[in-house]
Amino acid sequence: MSTGTTKLDVVVSDVVPVNELVTRFHFRRRDGELLPTFSGGAHVVVEMRDGDRTRLNPYSLMGSPLDTREYTISIRRDDVGRGGSLFMHRSVRPGLEMVISYPVNLFSLDLRAKKHLMLAGGIGITPFMAQTAQLAGEGGNFELHYTCRTASLGTYADVLQQRYGRRVRLYHDDRGERIDLDRLLSSQPLGTHLYVCGPAGMIGWVRERAAALGWPPETVHFEHFAAPQPGLPFDVTLAISGKTIRVGEQQSLLEAIEAAGVDPPYLCRGGVCGQCETNVIASDGKFIHNDHWLSEEDHRSGCKIMPCVSRFEGKSLVLER
Amino acid sequence: MGITFRKETFRDDFTFRNSPEHIRRFPFPFHEDSYMYAVNIEPHVVGPKGSVLENLIDVDEHYVAEMQDRALVLAEDPLRCQSLPHMTLAGWDLLELLMEQQALGYPEHFTLTRDGDRWRWINRPLGIDDTFTFGDTSTLPYGPMEYITRQSQGDFCILDQRDGNLWMDAGMVTTQADWSLDFDIGMNFFEWHAPVPLAHEKGIFTRALKFLTNIQQGKPARRLNWTMTINPRLDTSPENYHKWGPDRATVTPDNVGDKVHLRVELQSFWRLPRSNAIVFPIRCYLIKMDELVTQPKWARRLHRVIRDLPEELATYKGLTRYRPTLVEWLSKLDDGSATSPGFGPD
Numbered sequence: 001m002s003t004g005t006t007k008l009d010v011v012v013s014d015v016v017p018v019n020e021l022v023t024r025f026h027f028r029r030r031d032g033e034l035l036p037t038f039s040g041g042a043h044v045v046v047e048m049r050d051g052d053r054t055r056l057n058p059y060s061l062m063g064s065p066l067d068t069r070e071y072t073i074s075i076r077r078d079d080v081g082r083g084g085s086l087f088m089h090r091s092v093r094p095g096l097e098m099v100i101s102y103p104v105n106l107f108s109l110d111l112r113a114k115k116h117l118m119l120a121g122g123i124g125i126t127p128f129m130a131q132t133a134q135l136a137g138e139g140g141n142f143e144l145h146y147t148c149r150t151a152s153l154g155t156y157a158d159v160l161q162q163r164y165g166r167r168v169r170l171y172h173d174d175r176g177e178r179i180d181l182d183r184l185l186s187s188q189p190l191g192t193h194l195y196v197c198g199p200a201g202m203i204g205w206v207r208e209r210a211a212a213l214g215w216p217p218e219t220v221h222f223e224h225f226a227a228p229q230p231g232l233p234f235d236v237t238l239a240i241s242g243k244t245i246r247v248g249e250q251q252s253l254l255e256a257i258e259a260a261g262v263d264p265p266y267l268c269r270g271g272v273c274g275q276c277e278t279n280v281i282a283s284d285g286k287f288i289h290n291d292h293w294l295s296e297e298d299h300r301s302g303c304k305i306m307p308c309v310s311r312f313e314g315k316s317l318v319l320e321r
Numbered sequence: 322m323g324i325t326f327r328k329e330t331f332r333d334d335f336t337f338r339n340s341p342e343h344i345r346r347f348p349f350p351f352h353e354d355s356y357m358y359a360v361n362i363e364p365h366v367v368g369p370k371g372s373v374l375e376n377l378i379d380v381d382e383h384y385v386a387e388m389q390d391r392a393l394v395l396a397e398d399p400l401r402c403q404s405l406p407h408m409t410l411a412g413w414d415l416l417e418l419l420m421e422q423q424a425l426g427y428p429e430h431f432t433l434t435r436d437g438d439r440w441r442w443i444n445r446p447l448g449i450d451d452t453f454t455f456g457d458t459s460t461l462p463y464g465p466m467e468y469i470t471r472q473s474q475g476d477f478c479i480l481d482q483r484d485g486n487l488w489m490d491a492g493m494v495t496t497q498a499d500w501s502l503d504f505d506i507g508m509n510f511f512e513w514h515a516p517v518p519l520a521h522e523k524g525i526f527t528r529a530l531k532f533l534t535n536i537q538q539g540k541p542a543r544r545l546n547w548t549m550t551i552n553p554r555l556d557t558s559p560e561n562y563h564k565w566g567p568d569r570a571t572v573t574p575d576n577v578g579d580k581v582h583l584r585v586e587l588q589s590f591w592r593l594p595r596s597n598a599i600v601f602p603i604r605c606y607l608i609k610m611d612e613l614v615t616q617p618k619w620a621r622r623l624h625r626v627i628r629d630l631p632e633e634l635a636t637y638k639g640l641t642r643y644r645p646t647l648v649e650w651l652s653k654l655d656d657g658s659a660t661s662p663g664f665g666p667d
Contacts, residue, residue: 006539036538037417037594065595102539108597110483111407134595138410218484274528293528 007047008035012096013070022123022155023089024062027071030097035068038103040131041223044071045101048087057084060126061103064133071100074155076123107197107223109134114191116142119179119206121198125155127223128197132164145179147171147198181206185213195221231288231311238262238321239281253307262321266308276308278319285314323429326385326446332393337553339612343382345666347608348373349616350545350585352664354625356634362532365541365589373587376426377541378419379604380474385446387474387496387555394495394556395471400503401558402467404479404491411479411491412466413456414593415600419469444472466491475587475604478502482534482597486510496555496605498548498584499639504559516637533599536592543589548638549647550584553607572643577650578611581643583623610647614654616666621658624651 014026029035042065043058059073078085092098107127109116116135118128125146135142144167148154151172160168171177185194194215196206203222210220237244238257247256254276257264266276274293280303289299291306298304305312305319329336339347368374373381394401404412420442424433432443441452449472453460461468470477470493478494480487486509494502505513510530536542550557551568572580587604614620627640628648635641661667 006537037414038538039595039597042597102537103594104537105597108482111410111481111596295524 006102007099008044008102010035010071010098010100012092012094012098015092015094018074018155019153021153022074022076024072024074025088025092027073027098027100028069035071036102037068038065038130039105039108040065040134041107041109041127042103042105042130043107043127044073044103046073046084046088047099048084050083050087050091055084055087058104060107060130062126062129064137065130066133066137074123074126076155107195107221109195110193110219110221112191113193113219114141115189115193116140117184117188117192117194118142118144119194119196119198119202120144120146121196121202122148122153123155124196124198124202124223125157125160126197128195129156129160131195132160136164142167144168145171145184147173147177147179147202150174181209182213185210185215193219193221197223232313234285234312234314234317236312237316237318239318240321247311252309253305253311257307257319257321264307264321274306276306278305278307278321279303280305280317281320282316282318283312283314284316285312287312324380324382324384324427324446327382329383329386331386331390331553331555335552335554337383337386337607339608340382341615342371344608344612344615346372346381347613348545348585348587348606349583349613349619349622349664349666350547351622351626352662354622354660355629356626357631362529362542362544362590365543365591373604373606376422377589378422378426378473378602379587380423380427380430384474388447388472390555391471391493391495398560401495402470402493403502403506404464404466405507408466408479408481408491408596408598409458409464411481411593411596411598411600412464414596414598415477415479416465416469417455418591418593418600419473423473447472467493473602475602478601478603479593480510480533480599480601482599485534487530487533487599489513494558497558497603498550498586498605499557499559499562501559533590536590536599538592538594541589541591543587546586546588548584549640550582550607551580551643553582553609555605555607569639569642572646574646574650577643577647578614579609581610581647582607583610583613610650614651617654618660618667620651620654621656622660624648624655625660627651 009030010027011030012025013028016024018024038061043060045056045058048055048057059075062072062074075085075088077089109131118131120128128144132142132144144160146157146160146168148157154170157170171179194210196203207220207222231249233249234247235244236247236253238260241262243260245256245260247253254264254266264276277293283302287299287302287305288311290309293306294304329338331337365377367377373379420433423431430445434441438455439452440455443450458464466479476494476496477492478489479491481490488507488509489505490507492502511526514526551572554565557565585606587606589602591600593600613623627644635644
């Protein structure tokens with residue numbers, strides 16, 4: 001997610017425990033208007049204000065793309081994670097006002113496909129809730145294979161079977177049920193596209209078997225279900241304006257510079273246009289370049305940085321601002 | 322205050338003119354006295370009142386005449402409008418975007434009312450009042466993309482996003498600057514930009530593609546591009562080169578002011594919600610030299626830009642044949658004094 005994403009002010013309209021690990025959250029716009037339309041597979045980034053920390057985690061939108069009175073997301077509690085899911089499970093109640101991003105889709109349906117073959121692992125079912133709703137509404141041809149640990153942890157399995165009947169196949173680990181992946185992948189008609197969302201191991205397994213069985217890479221779509229890593233805070237000296245600033249975990253360097261009252265040039269705020277290119281006067285540490293503007297040579301030289309998207313780890317950084 | 326729509330032509334007798342108000346409104350593309358091809362992308366946000374950015378989808382005094390010209394082009398060459406089978410949903414997305422924006426910006430001319438899937442669209446300048454079911458193509462006289470782009474100024478390319486690239490899989494293209502939808506349909510971003518000189522060496526297209534594929538819903542972007550056209554002809558397509566190509570040989574010192582037009586494209590890039598496609602409205606603005614030089618700053622600046630333009634870009638933009646004549650004509654209007662910063666007239 002690039003910084004500067006357009007934001008939506010929402011209120012939590014419902015919090016529904018789905019099973020012992022998963023809770024569903026419903027959001028409506030604070031002003032009561034419809035939320036933006038989205039496409040199946042889209043996610044929103046949820047801002048979580050937890051004391052002095054703000055976390056940003058992406059979650060798939062689950063509702064039908066045709067109904068934007070509210071957004072729904074489902075979150076699996078992760079007791080050893082960074083704390084985002086714990087925050088949502090423990091602190092979010094109906095009536096709480098929150099901020100989320102506009103929908104972003106990095107796992108969209110390929111509408112050319114003659115058939116959509118979907119493989120979901122555990123909480124990876126969430127983007128397929130919206131995609132199946134979208135396809136069902138359009139008369140699309142799809143088949144969903146859903147693996148989960150146990151029947152009680154099969155989040156939304158009953159809903160999916162009720163809606164789509166034989167187009168949904170369930171596999172429960174505790175009953176020794178496994179997808180016969182090679183057989184499944186070998187028996188699909190020409191023009192089928194494959195979508196997989198689940199744990200990294202499952203994604204790797206499916207991609208490897210698909211490649212071995214001759215599936216063209218363009219027909220295999222996957223989404224890793226992992227939150228972005230936070231950047232470490234770092235201090236910066238702005239040589240021209242004479243200020244020293246701290247860049248927070250969830251703040252871009254550009255935002256921190258602006259917050260200090262300095263007015264650097266910018267345009268796209270996405271690491272592409274080159275406007276905010278900034279000279280590094282001195283540094284003692286490691287650059288984390290995330291831009292697409294500077295050349296590899298520029299990155300290695302350590303003389304320039306794009307503050308909109310890039311970061312730094314180390315003892316000192318002095319910029320010409 | 323409604324728009325007064327002009328009756329004018331973009332062919333044969335070429336009666337197209339800009340009113341004095343629209344001359345000053347013209348999106349002059351040069352912010353300094355020299356030019357180099359660059360991405361020059363910025364957020365597409367509302368700009369000053371009285372400019373072409375007052376609304377995100379601009380409707381102006383040429384609207385009715387341009388829609389009439391589009392109908393003529395389509396009657397002669399229906400393949401200027403194509404939508405590959407998987408792009409129907411994107412067409413509905415575009416219909417929604419354009420109806421919403423036109424109704425929002427120009428309520429005296431356009432009205433959109435929605436009752437669930439039951440929509441009513443009133444287009445007063447074109448005398449249209451249609452009720453249809455959103456998503457049901459049988460309730461419209463054309464497919465959704467064609468229907469709404471027969472009622473919207475500018476060309477429209479809808480780019481399907483897949484495999485980390487953008488594919489030109491649908492479009493309405495009747496006012497283009499020498500490229501062909503029929504030729505480009507189905508191509509990806511690098512393929513349809515192959516002819517642009519210099520830019521590939523600078524890695525500009527790789528960066529531009531990264532930017533475009535990351536465009537967020539609700540956060541459109543834009544850029545300006547420019548070329549020149551002899552006579553105010555909207556349809557300078559490769560298909561019709563035999564009609565407009567020879568015009569370049571007709572420029573003389575006596576007719577420069579009337580025949581030579583600066584042609585500016587305001588390109589914007591929007592993420593479409595249901596299809597996740599990108600739509601690329603390409604709005605063409607034309608101004609003849611006699612009109613442009615009523616703004617002295619623009620006359621000086623354009624003289625310097627055209628005089629100093631790299632040969633490769635001049636060739637690519639098709640200026641070579643008449644560039645010396647144009648530069649000589651403009652030089653009489655350049656007293657050498659400095660131009661003020663910014664794009665706008667003084």
